[in-house]
Amino acid sequence: MTNLLTQDLVWFDPDHIGTQHPELFEGLREHWKRSLWIIYVTVFANRSTKPGRYKMAVVVKNESIRIEKLELGPFGTNTYILTCPKTSMSAVVDAPGEADKILERLKGTNPKCILMTHNHMDHVGALLELKSKLSVPVAVHSADAGNLPLEPDQNLSDGDVVSIGEIQITVLHTPGHTPGSLCFLTGSYLISGDTIFPGGPGKTWSPAAFKQIVESLTSKIFVLPDETEVYPGHGGATTLKKEKQNFDIFSSKPHDPKLCGDVVWLSS
């Protein structure tokens, strides 16, 4: 009896499972992660925002593209809906939560895909529901594919071009905030996920990741024209002209080699 009990308890000791049965530990971890997703998606991400808090705006509208921004989910993360006015084909960038609101705004368009800037929890809460209702491919960089609540349909790489009707979206791989972070460029509009915000880069969790995000920005983003409009994963827009100026000031000063976290170009 004692032996049985001890044996049973051992199965619940993660250290024991981790060392003796790594495959089981991995399985349990996956199971636990999936359970967390279900809790997050059902309890938080798709809970409707109070009417006053729900923000929606058409941020770009011309003869070749329409971009609509919705702030959704418990963290007010931005979803962007890109629509080709000539063909009515559309693409959704990120799926933070409140799938019903995204579906409502997609009415009258022909959705072709869901593009993911990265795999963080605050960007993916509506993914399962959107995928099941729209039946369109979910595309993400392979380095961020593992932590999504579903198996993505398509891997995106740097330089790929996604066509939505007559809209051409160029994929830029900009690692740093996450290993698989992507920015999406169409004409002079950049949907930047959590790679760049007004005043600074996205959060990084190590000095190496900070160096990586700076390298991504200098090699892929700051080489784009000044007039490029930047639409990030949280908050309002900025222009590359402003961000290049802020970054020039930052890079003209010495910095702690251990710098990372929430870096602000003008005060870090």
Ligand SMILES: [Zn+2]
């Ligand atoms: Zn993020």
Ligand SMILES: [Zn+2]
């Ligand atoms: Zn985010």
